[in-house]
Amino acid sequence: METSFQFANPLWLWLLLVLPLIAILRGRSGRAVALRLPSISDARGVGGSPKSRMGGLLLSLLLLGLALTIVALARPQLGKGRTEVETSGIDIMLAIDVSGSMQAMDFKIDGQAMNRLEVVKNVVEEFVGERPGDRIGMVGFAGRPYLVSPLTLDHDWLKNRLKEVQIGRVEDGTAIGSAIASSVNHLRDSDAKSRIMVLLTDGVNNGGAANPVTAAEAAKTLGIKIYTIGAGTQGQAPMPMRDMFGRTHMRMVDVEIDEESLREIAKLTGGQYFRATDTDSLVEIYNEINELETTKRTMKKYEDYEELFLFALLPGLGLILLERVLGETRFRHLP
Structure with a gap:
């Protein structure tokens, strides 16, 4: 009331x-x-x-x-x-890469260099805020996936869980296929008229038991659409490294993203592949996905x-x- x-x-x-x-x-x-x-x-x-x-x-x-x-x-x-907002009928699982490479400092917020994960968390929080009528869940993944939040309409709780997402919670690696399989598993029993997954990674699948394309085929069978995002600058990115004395130094490392597989996954399921090379492009990508997957919501006041x-x-x-x-x-x- x-x-x-x-x-x-x-x-x-x-x-x-x-x-x-x-x-x-x-x-x-x-x-x-x-x-x-x-x-x-x-x-x-x-x-x-x-x-x-x-x-x-x-x-x-x-x-x-x-x-x-x-x-x-x-x-x-x-x-x-009182105001009643009817759900839009869209369930969304967000899969976020939390591997060690997400520490690369090639994104910025207000002119200040930030690591990829912190920028992604900020952008995802805004994305969640734009979709009050959707059930949204979240999976983090590195060497294996783990559940951050099941599908929920309690977006305040979801945002609090998002703040706790960090690098190093699970063993390092990039298990893209397993992340897709885990997200599909959380969406398979959903009765929503539209089920989508947004996968963000900055690397190449090198962990987990599931093949990314095979997992995407399972998603297609269940009618789940996957949008894929490759995050990171082209070529090289500054990565914080610690020396034997515990001091942190920046070192340029090569950026390697399996864009071909990410494109195939998106195309196979009816989604799209995007490449985010800076904060602005990342914001635009989530905004575009938001517009692509918008349905009318009924509001009663x-x-x-x-x-x-x-x-x-x-x-x-x-x-x-x-x-x-x-x-x-x-x-x-x-x-």
């Missing part, structure tokens, strides 16, 4: 600006004391102000009453409602507004009435 507060006629609130002017004018005029006193000594006992002592109280009652009345005219409302003007109007009129009564009775000035 969502709650909100609003004024149905907010233009009336501009009248509040008149109240300080009323206060100034009434303060200047005041209520003159009209008692006739037989001597100066008697006058000293009356008090030292030519204004009525209760004038300030009466003025405060009037101004507060007027303010509450103006607020009532603006019609304050408390909105109670229910709202019910409770009128609150009486809570301001009744006290406001009461204060104005009280000011009039006191001004004409107990605190009435003598002529």
Whole structure:
């Protein structure tokens, strides 16, 4: 349940600006004391102000009453409602390479060099945020795959799990085929009308028991589409290396991505292959996949507004009435 507060006629609130002017004018005029006193000594006992002592109280009652009345005219409302978003019918498994080569510092964020994995995590988090109606799961892989998150609509939980993804959790290597097989296994029982997988890697399959193309054929049989992304600059990339004294140095290493296999996997399943050589191109790729796999989501919004003007109007009129009564009775000035 969502709650909100609003004024149905907010233009009336501009009248509040008149109240300080009323206060100034009434303060200047005041209520003159009209008692006739037989001597100066008697006058000293009356008090030292030519204004009525209760004038300030009466003025405060009037101004507060007027303010509450103006607020009532603006019609304050408390909105109670809820929004329901129907799922889009798309289930997505994200497979992210967490091998040692993902430490290469060839991507940047705001001009600062970052390793590939940290940039990928940032971009994937934005991608997840753009798809509130999809069930999304995640697999990390190096020498073998492991489940980061099953398919879920709880994207806040998914993003928290994404932050914990790091290099070195499993033995090193690049088990692309096993990552595909693992993702397919998590999608096979899904009854979504569309099931897709987004695989990102910066290397060549060199681990795991499954052949990437064979795993892709299994995905095709189940109607699962695979988008593949090769991440990394062309040629060479700076890689942090530690020497025998524990000091970190940057060394240029060759970049090797099996683009031919990644293209074949994507084509076989009806997906597409993309190459990300920097942060901007990586962002564009996930944006393109987002657009390619977008379906209309039904959003239902229910709202019910409770009128609150009486809570301001009744006290406001009461204060104005009280000011009039006191001004004409107990605190009435003598002529």
